[in-house]
Amino acid sequence: MQIAIALYERFTALDAIGPYQMLGGIPDAEVVFVAERAGTVRDDSGRLALVADKTFAEVAHPDVLVVPGGPGQSDQMENAPLLDWLRTADATSTWTTSVCTGSLALAAAGLLEGRTATSHWLALGELEKLGVRPSEERVVFDGKYVTAAGVSSGIDMGLALVGRIAGDERARTVQLITEYDPQPPYDAGSPKKAPAHLVEMFREQTRFKDAPA
Amino acid sequence: MQIAIALYERFTALDAIGPYQMLGGIPDAEVVFVAERAGTVRDDSGRLALVADKTFAEVAHPDVLVVPGGPGQSDQMENAPLLDWLRTADATSTWTTSVCTGSLALAAAGLLEGRTATSHWLALGELEKLGVRPSEERVVFDGKYVTAAGVSSGIDMGLALVGRIAGDERARTVQLITEYDPQPPYDAGSPKKAPAHLVEMFREQTRFKDAPA
Numbered sequence: 205m206q207i208a209i210a211l212y213e214r215f216t217a218l219d220a221i222g223p224y225q226m227l228g229g230i231p232d233a234e235v236v237f238v239a240e241r242a243g244t245v246r247d248d249s250g251r252l253a254l255v256a257d258k259t260f261a262e263v264a265h266p267d268v269l270v271v272p273g274g275p276g277q278s279d280q281m282e283n284a285p286l287l288d289w290l291r292t293a294d295a296t297s298t299w300t301t302s303v304c305t306g307s308l309a310l311a312a313a314g315l316l317e318g319r320t321a322t323s324h325w326l327a328l329g330e331l332e333k334l335g336v337r338p339s340e341e342r343v344v345f346d347g348k349y350v351t352a353a354g355v356s357s358g359i360d361m362g363l364a365l366v367g368r369i370a371g372d373e374r375a376r377t378v379q380l381i382t383e384y385d386p387q388p389p390y391d392a393g394s395p396k397k398a399p400a401h402l403v404e405m406f407r408e409q410t411r412f413k414d415a416p417a
Numbered sequence: 418m419q420i421a422i423a424l425y426e427r428f429t430a431l432d433a434i435g436p437y438q439m440l441g442g443i444p445d446a447e448v449v450f451v452a453e454r455a456g457t458v459r460d461d462s463g464r465l466a467l468v469a470d471k472t473f474a475e476v477a478h479p480d481v482l483v484v485p486g487g488p489g490q491s492d493q494m495e496n497a498p499l500l501d502w503l504r505t506a507d508a509t510s511t512w513t514t515s516v517c518t519g520s521l522a523l524a525a526a527g528l529l530e531g532r533t534a535t536s537h538w539l540a541l542g543e544l545e546k547l548g549v550r551p552s553e554e555r556v557v558f559d560g561k562y563v564t565a566a567g568v569s570s571g572i573d574m575g576l577a578l579v580g581r582i583a584g585d586e587r588a589r590t591v592q593l594i595t596e597y598d599p600q601p602p603y604d605a606g607s608p609k610k611a612p613a614h615l616v617e618m619f620r621e622q623t624r625f626k627d628a629p630a
Contacts, residue, residue: 218438218595221465225431225568228462235464244468249441251448252434255457255466304596325596342600354596355438356572364602376605377615382431383517383538383567385606386599387555389577392589393598402590 205369207235208266208293210306211245211256212286214276218355219303220254223270226362229378230370238263240285248274260289265296268365272358273304273324278411280309287313299365301350303358310351311336319346324354325395326410356393359384418582420448421479421506423519424458424469425499427489431568432516433467436483439575442591443583451476453498461487473502478509481578485571486517486537491624493522500526512578514563516571523564524549532559537567538608539623569606572597 207227209220220237228235239245239256246253271290280286290313294300302310307323310316311334320337321344322328328338342353343361352361363384367375378384392398420440422433433450441448452458452469459466484503493499503526507513515523520536523529524547533550534557535541541551555566556574565574576597580588591597605611 216438217434221430221434224465225429228464235462237465249448251441251470252437252450253468253470255468257464257466342596342598343602354594356595356597356599359569360600360602367602372603373615376603376611377618379601379603379605380608380611380615381567381619382569383606384569384601385555385610386569386601387573388592388597388599389556389573389580390585390589390592392592393596395593397598398589398593402586402593405590406594 205230205233205268206263206266207233207268207270208238208263209235209270209272210286210289211237211239211254211272212276212280213246214248214274214279215245215272216274216304216355217247217252219272219274219306219358220270222356222358223301223303223362225382226359226366226378227268227270229374229381230366231374236263248276260285264289264292266293267297268299269293269297269301271302271306271309273302273306273308277305277308281312290315297348299348299350301361301365303352303361304354307331307336307351308334310349316349319349320344321346321349321351322353323351326406327412330412418443418446418481419476419479420446420481420483421451421476422448422483422485423499423502424450424452424467425489425493426459427461427487427492428458428485429487429517429568430460430465432485432487432519432571433483435569435571436514436516436575438595439572439579439591440481440483442587442594443579444587449476461489473498477505479506480510481512482506482510482514484515484519484522486515486519486521490518490521494525503528510561512561512563514574514578516565516574517567520544520549520564521547523562529562532562533557534559534562534564535566536564539619540625543625
């Protein structure tokens with residue numbers, strides 16, 4: 205079972221590492237970080253560099269593909285090397301997945317047309333403009349397409365996928381060994397729960413200016 | 418505010434990236450990945466390489482230090498370059514922190530003697546052997562020493578620290594933008610919640626053979 209996680213400049217770190225940590229618990233999983241060019245890829249803060257061990261061409265037919273989001277996603281919406289790889293990989297994949305604004309890249313590649321999917325809460329309007337039915341669920345399954353909401357939601361998606369691929373027992377072992385028993389010290393993790401003025405602040409600042417109210 | 422995250426071979430990825438993603442939301446935070454030698458450091462699966470941009474010597478006095486855990490921690494318990502750096506950095510730090518078995522390294526450096534701390538649930542007995550009062554809490558504050566339980570708990574620790582350092586309002590903005598509204602699809606994230614046979618399986622397999630019952 206080959207699992208490819210795509211990287212591009214200014215991706216968001218936890219978008220990639222959340223699913224990575226969970227999916228790596230699938231027996232015989234071969235997880236590989238891929239990018240247009242092999243080598244280091246910087247995240248959105250510039251403080252972290254991950255290594256893409258393989259190019260897109262070297263991993264053309266993974267069983268599972270994961271596309272993280274991040275500010276750099278904006279630069280990928282017309283970037284043929286990524287979009288072509290998404291289409292090629294999707295043609296034979298068992299699961300095609302994304303975290304956060306990674307779903308916008310899947311949509312740009314034409315893979316989510318008419319489907320239901322999610323994204324970062326600030327990007328749901330943008331997703332709809334790309335012909336996708338936006339969902340406010342944290343993890344959305346639509347056939348083999350699995351999309352997760354913002355950043356940290358990739359952990360929940362990854363764990364759900366472990367269950368689908370390797371069974372509930374295996375998913376529980378992964379949850380236990382990663383001690384994934386979340387206890388956030390605040391309760392502001394979604395626009396429905398956070399103070400309204402913070403939600404408004406982000407809506408005003410976002411690159412997705414027409415985010416739904 | 419300089420925040421140093423230590424890397425060593427066979428660390429666990431989410432241990433480092435969880436706090437990184439949260440602490441990076443502190444205004445003017447300068448987060449830097451450090452290691453004995455600058456360059457790539459492989460995680461416990463060997464599938465992921467992160468770049469340490471600086472050596473320990475180059476970042477001798479961070480305001481906050483974070484030590485992740487992972488299988489490779491065992492090789493660090495007598496490794497002078499790491500332990501010496503921990504002591505030097507701790508001498509002037511505002512916060513000295515760890516995730517998972519990173520607390521065993523802090524203990525090996527003599528920094529947790531007589532203190533209360535936590536670690537991965539399988540390592541609490543080992544922590545006690547090192548002269549530390551083990552706690553089953555997910556995030557433990559004891560003075561400036563902040564320790565988190567296994568792997569994913571570093572996210573909760575990171576968010577709690579953002580609150581202490583930059584205030585509750587800032588912590589909530591970080592939680593909202595990372596959409597940290599966890600919804601695990603299973604409820605097996607601690608030894609108290611997981612099926613007993615899974616807990617037993619790990620206790621039998623662990624490198625910490627005397628893990629408490």
